[in-house]
Amino acid sequence: MSAAPLPRWADVVVIPAINLVLAFLVAGAVVAIIGENPWRAFLVMIEGAFVYPGSLGYTLYYATNFIFTGLAVAVAYHARLFNIGGEGQAAIGGLGIALVCLALDPYLPGVLVIPIAIAAAALFGAGWAFLPGFLQATRGSHVVITTIMFNFIAAGVLVSLLTGPLIRPGQSTPQTRNIAEGATLPKVHEILRAMGFDAASSPLNLSLLFALVAAVGVWVLVWRTPFGYRLRTLGESEPAARYAGVAVPRTIVIAMMISGALAGMMAINDVLGAQEKLVLNFTAGYGFTGIAVALMGRGHPVGIVMASLLFGALYQGGAELSFEFRTIDREMVLVIQGLIILFSGALAYMFEAPLSRLLSRRGRRAVHA
Amino acid sequence: MTPPAVRLTAISKRFGAVQANDAVDLTVAAGAIHGIIGENGAGKSTLVSILSGHYTADSGEIALFGKPVKLATSADAIALGIGMVHQHFMLVPNFTVLENLMLGLAKAPFLAESRADVRERLARIEEDYGLSVDPDMVVERLPVGLQQRVEIIKALIGGGRILILDEPTGVLTPDETDRLFESLKVLKSKGVTILLITHKLREIMAITDTVSVMRRGRMVAHTATADTDRASLAELMVGRSVELVTNTRSRAAGEVALAVRDLSAEDETGKGRLHAISFDLRAGEIVGVAGVAGNGQSELLAVLAGLTPPSGGSFAFAGRTVSAAAPADPHLMRRLGLAHVPEDRRREGLVMAFQMLENAVLGYLRFARGARRWLLEKRRMRERCDGLMRRFDVRPPDPRLRAAGFSGGNQQKLVLAREHGAAPTVLLVGQPTRGVDIGAIEFIHRELLALRDKGCAILLVSVELDEILALSDRVMAMNAGRIVGILDAADADRQSVGLMMAGVDRAANSDRAAMGRAGMGHAGMGHAAGDER
Numbered sequence: 001m002s003a004a005p006l007p008r009w010a011d012v013v014v015i016p017a018i019n020l021v022l023a024f025l026v027a028g029a030v031v032a033i034i035g036e037n038p039w040r041a042f043l044v045m046i047e048g049a050f051v052y053p054g055s056l057g058y059t060l061y062y063a064t065n066f067i068f069t070g071l072a073v074a075v076a077y078h079a080r081l082f083n084i085g086g087e088g089q090a091a092i093g094g095l096g097i098a099l100v101c102l103a104l105d106p107y108l109p110g111v112l113v114i115p116i117a118i119a120a121a122a123l124f125g126a127g128w129a130f131l132p133g134f135l136q137a138t139r140g141s142h143v144v145i146t147t148i149m150f151n152f153i154a155a156g157v158l159v160s161l162l163t164g165p166l167i168r169p170g171q172s173t174p175q176t177r178n179i180a181e182g183a184t185l186p187k188v189h190e191i192l193r194a195m196g197f198d199a200a201s202s203p204l205n206l207s208l209l210f211a212l213v214a215a216v217g218v219w220v221l222v223w224r225t226p227f228g229y230r231l232r233t234l235g236e237s238e239p240a241a242r243y244a245g246v247a248v249p250r251t252i253v254i255a256m257m258i259s260g261a262l263a264g265m266m267a268i269n270d271v272l273g274a275q276e277k278l279v280l281n282f283t284a285g286y287g288f289t290g291i292a293v294a295l296m297g298r299g300h301p302v303g304i305v306m307a308s309l310l311f312g313a314l315y316q317g318g319a320e321l322s323f324e325f326r327t328i329d330r331e332m333v334l335v336i337q338g339l340i341i342l343f344s345g346a347l348a349y350m351f352e353a354p355l356s357r358l359l360s361r362r363g364r365r366a367v368h369a
Numbered sequence: 370m371t372p373p374a375v376r377l378t379a380i381s382k383r384f385g386a387v388q389a390n391d392a393v394d395l396t397v398a399a400g401a402i403h404g405i406i407g408e409n410g411a412g413k414s415t416l417v418s419i420l421s422g423h424y425t426a427d428s429g430e431i432a433l434f435g436k437p438v439k440l441a442t443s444a445d446a447i448a449l450g451i452g453m454v455h456q457h458f459m460l461v462p463n464f465t466v467l468e469n470l471m472l473g474l475a476k477a478p479f480l481a482e483s484r485a486d487v488r489e490r491l492a493r494i495e496e497d498y499g500l501s502v503d504p505d506m507v508v509e510r511l512p513v514g515l516q517q518r519v520e521i522i523k524a525l526i527g528g529g530r531i532l533i534l535d536e537p538t539g540v541l542t543p544d545e546t547d548r549l550f551e552s553l554k555v556l557k558s559k560g561v562t563i564l565l566i567t568h569k570l571r572e573i574m575a576i577t578d579t580v581s582v583m584r585r586g587r588m589v590a591h592t593a594t595a596d597t598d599r600a601s602l603a604e605l606m607v608g609r610s611v612e613l614v615t616n617t618r619s620r621a622a623g624e625v626a627l628a629v630r631d632l633s634a635e636d637e638t639g640k641g642r643l644h645a646i647s648f649d650l651r652a653g654e655i656v657g658v659a660g661v662a663g664n665g666q667s668e669l670l671a672v673l674a675g676l677t678p679p680s681g682g683s684f685a686f687a688g689r690t691v692s693a694a695a696p697a698d699p700h701l702m703r704r705l706g707l708a709h710v711p712e713d714r715r716r717e718g719l720v721m722a723f724q725m726l727e728n729a730v731l732g733y734l735r736f737a738r739g740a741r742r743w744l745l746e747k748r749r750m751r752e753r754c755d756g757l758m759r760r761f762d763v764r765p766p767d768p769r770l771r772a773a774g775f776s777g778g779n780q781q782k783l784v785l786a787r788e789h790g791a792a793p794t795v796l797l798v799g800q801p802t803r804g805v806d807i808g809a810i811e812f813i814h815r816e817l818l819a820l821r822d823k824g825c826a827i828l829l830v831s832v833e834l835d836e837i838l839a840l841s842d843r844v845m846a847m848n849a850g851r852i853v854g855i856l857d858a859a860d861a862d863r864q865s866v867g868l869m870m871a872g873v874d875r876a877a878n879s880d881r882a883a884m885g886r887a888g889m890g891h892a893g894m895g896h897a898a899g900d901e902r
Contacts, residue, residue, distance in 0.1 A: 220744075224744055224745055225743055225744060225745060226734045226737075226738070226743070226745060228745075229727070229730075229734060229737075229745060232720075232723075233720055233723075233731065236720045236721070236722050236723065237716055237717070237720050237721070239713070239716045239717045240716060240717050240718070240719065240720050240731065242676055242699070242717075243674075243676065243699060243709070243711055243717040243718065243731075243732065244699065244731045244732040245675075245698055245699035245700030245701075245703060245732055247698070357385075
């Protein structure tokens, strides 16, 4: 007999908290080993992520990426599909934005180009996830394998386009020309300054709002719609889904496409918001980090938003660490981030059984008392 | 007097919040056949798992032949002569009998030597106990009865003196069961001590010398089998008197609700699983499908429920004919008024991680949709689940609990309630009482009969022959994907149905069976028989 399932609050709050504390302790030990003060390093990270001018903007900017890719992984995971292809889907989503903007921004006003570009990001991402989903549904080709391969293909497509037809004429950097002024998403510091506030500049832009809307949308989709019900049924038990009359192949394809659309929409943060152009390798591994975010957030939008904040802070605060300490270089920061991913992702359920035992023992004592 | 083969004193074992064994005592005389009977979850399996070294008891003592022993691992138990035959065979299907027996016995560095050794031991087993089996047959090609014999030999070949059989007859035909019991009697005469774990009272009465009854982790009675009877054993198992449901029919079967004609089906590998099945299912009757597990009953349910397309033939239901050219899906079948209680409720019938209120609309999302059709309304789901739980006495009546938190009987009641709640014209029922306690069995049987009396046509698949005989108005026996024959309840008894389950069409030359096979005209027969009662 297995241990009783954990109450939801324990699963969503206590377990991630334990994992996080443990990750920080181990990371602190590593910092101590190379001869720095872990506590000071921790403070530098916090300050670097939230306190220094503009740092909060950066943290939220990174978090926006992670919300999108984390939601993408989570939607697929509710159907027990492991979409590793967020990276490629985001890249192709960015391509969609670039194509729309480059083609339309000379002719149409920004208010029209922006929604079309966002739709294109979702559509291109969904399209890039369609084939892996279709192959999984009809041929049983595992999406883990196919989406990874599609990441490489996407990278190749972007390289060839950004060094060829899409490159800005007259330069050698693999990127497109800038998107026209009015056809980009306004940055938050620009808005704040327009309202008369003093704000340090950061790449944070309106995409964060879209990310939060997407989080609400995913919650409604997964827990409040018939499709979400079928999705979760399929994820929990394929025989039960078949019994209930769920069209399994169709559900797999649609789940992958929604996942791909969310990953594709990550591109609006960078292409339409921060950079205002399509730059090679703008995805920078956010698609992969989304896996850890989704795991840490337990597949729930609230958890994903919180995990995204954490990872955003780690990215930004981690970068600060390497400025502050001579001995902590960029690679060291990666080690710390890796530890967090290890504890909250790969080892996420390490403490589930002991915690469940602890809770049931306490519960029993309460009954006896 | 010789010391008892097994003496367990105050064995206790707890899993989490569940006290699986609570100060259990057990004494089994050497050379006896001892039965342990109890409902699912009474702690029988835990007890024998402790005796076979699979679990370690939290407290208590074990003595074998008068000597106290410690059983920390299965290897300890085997070394002390305890052999276990599991309900689900622990054989490597694509190994030969000999290779299977060599597992655990091959001590020599090269296999040739061990092979000769095991072959010799096997010959000795055959000589001593009369258990014969071809050592060079691949196990998966053996019939189930012989596979079980291999398991028994495996338990004895290392020098086993105490044989534990856990629900050994679940997969056997009545005929194979008889043969197993004969083998057990021979083993007993040669001095082997046998522990038989079962929930079937009939088997206890048929073969055991002494019997112990378990209930909720405790031993509630030890007695000589000769001094007791089925009714009092049943009462001890449940802890109260049990009324067995009897099938009294209020009215005759009505119109044909489901007409099956030459229906065939294949599995994914293209192997034929159903061969030209034909029968009629009428409103207001229960047709029981008897057969040993794996003879096509599951496939029949799957095809009729729209889960697998037929490969040939057709069936007509609610004005629609389903065939290979015009396949159905479960969604469509439900809309047409067919409900399905699946054989495996844990994998198919329920989603264990879902709350019951979500499970209450599995397959019936129409009951969860609100005014805005693209949204599910939690409130409607909860109210529906509440109603189902009250109507079918599901405990605890809390729609917010996850399905995994309910007992097998309560899970099954919810599945039945859900399918019942859709007011079906045809109900497919697979193994309605597998892993269900006696109280819930009574309840489920009563509900099935009540539904039948209201005019629902019910196709009942069960490996429990007693259940088939107790509920059915007609009994259809299947073997190797074919219908061997269809009998009216009045003509169906264990022997006749058992023979048909083994593939012997006893009534091959009688008109009735011929008509049953043709599938036509037979229905009139059922009708007439119904009137007689």
